[in-house]
Structures are given as C-alpha cells and as structure tokens.
Amino acid sequence: MSTLKEFKRETDNLTGIQKLVVVARDGTVLLHSGDQSNHLGNYVAYVAVTAEQLKPYLGLTGPYHLIMEQTSGNRILTLLSEKIIVGVDLDTHVSPATILEQLTPLIDQIAI
C-alpha cells in the first residue's frame, strides 16, 4: 500500500502530465497538482460515474479507464479503482497508453 503523498511523488517523475487529480468515490478531491481549480476533479468524477451507469445496459465488466480527446488534441485520462478515481490532463505529445501503463499498477495500491 502507498499513501497519496507517495503516489504524488511517483507521478511527479512522469513527464507529460499537466494536471493530476485524485477523487474519492463520494466526489471529495483528495489530491490535485497543477491548476488548483476543481473542474478536472468534478469532470472525471462525472464521466467515471457515467461509464458505470452504462454497465447494466451494456452487460459489461469495468469500466477501467476513459480517454477523452479535445479538439486541441489534448487528452484527459480517467482511471477508476475500487476506492478512487484519478484524472490526468495530458500534454498533446504524450501517449495516454504510456501513462496508463505507468499509473495502473500504482492506483490499486493507494490507501485512503
């Protein structure tokens, strides 16, 4: 298990992350780096809940992550775990798959 502080330290070493936010399942913002507004936290919480709302209609397991692409080419990556939702605003030149690969093993270990 790792703490949110340790998680932040790990993510600080990753390049291409403009903003990062960790939100609890009840919508509480637990951690954010970069811009201090709550927009990203609220947004990723909303899209995560929406993806979960679809489950009964789709009959699928998950969801595990979402990648939102903006007209500018910037992407927002949302990762879901049992207790938290992590939102990452990525630089245009960064592959979401690379960040996903690095963050996925970390988020399941976070203790809140």
Place this chain on the structure above:
Amino acid sequence: MQKILEEIKAIPGVLGSSVYTSKHGILADNLPEIFKAEAQQRIGNILHRIFKLNETVKLDVNSFEIQYEEALLLVKRLCNTSTLIIICEPDAKVHLINMSVSMLATDLLDFIDGCEQVPETQTKTPTPSQPADLESVLNGPLSEKLTLMKRALAKCIGPVAGKALNNSVEKWLEQGEPSQTRLRDLAEIMKLEVDDQPSQMTFLNDIKDII
C-alpha cells in the same frame, strides 16, 4: 446511413455502431442483437450527455473511449445534437478505427438534419480574450460609476439593487468589454430589473449624467 454503419463494422475490431441524436434518438444501428432498442436509446442519451458538459467545464471534448473488460466503446461527437457510438473488441486498434471512421463520420453528417460538423482540427483555434470577471470590474476604474448606478437602482427596487447590479454586470460582460462607452448598454440591462415603466424612466433619468 445504414450502409456507412456497415462500412464501419467492416473495420477490423469493430462489433457494431449506432447513431444517436438528441432529437430523434437512435437513427440507425448495426449493433449485436443483445442491445435492445430501449437499451440503445438509454446508452446514447447517457453518452451524449458527456459532450453537453463541455460548456460547463470549459472543455472541448469531441471524442472519447471507455475501456471495459469485454469491449471498448468509442464515442464521437458528430455535431451538437448527434453522436456516433462504436462498440469494439476490447483490444481493438483504436488509431486504425479512428482514422477510418473520421472519413465516414463526415459522410454520416449528410444524413442528419440540422447537423453541422464539429471541427476536428488539431491546431488550437485562436480564443477571444478572457471576459473580465465581476469582482475586478466592480472594483476597477468604473467602480465609482457603478456605485452611483446601483444607488439609482436602489431607489426603484430597494435593497436587492446590489444583487441586481451583479447579475446585470455579468450579463453585460458576456456581451463585451467593460468600458465607459458601454455603460448605456449596462443601463439598459439594469433597467429590466425594474418592474414598472415609470420607475424605469426614473432610473434612466437619474443616471443620464453618468452614462
């Protein structure tokens, strides 16, 4: 439209797709039969809502993907009122699908009434300068005149004049920059906070030397 959806389905990794519009629901689909019409309608409605959120959160999301264990959902905004939903195999090659679909999505627009294409440029469009915020305007160079206008309004509507001024200034800022030359426009907005016409005239008369 059905023919285009068949072409999308022919792309490796695609299981089927549907076109949802907020006005008419599902316009066409070729999803596997397990997705009943009612479920598709609900799925389309829920997914389309994510694009509606753009304005609120000041984002311009035009497509997204959701990874589930058994499938990958690709969702593309065709225009403000319609969305293309593609269900793929979980390990589908998203880049390949996106590239193929972007051409076909343009063709789909021809079949949807009142639908204009969402720009898919990768270059940032120049954004207009940020509108001034309420606080900075109330405390800025126009503060004295705004206070006088508020007092004049208070004569007509009482203690709610402060709140009414804030609302009016916010609307005013949506229409342009805060400036002395635009105070008449602000007065016209503030006037609407007063119910009766004689009081509106009194208000405008009181502030005629300010604006």
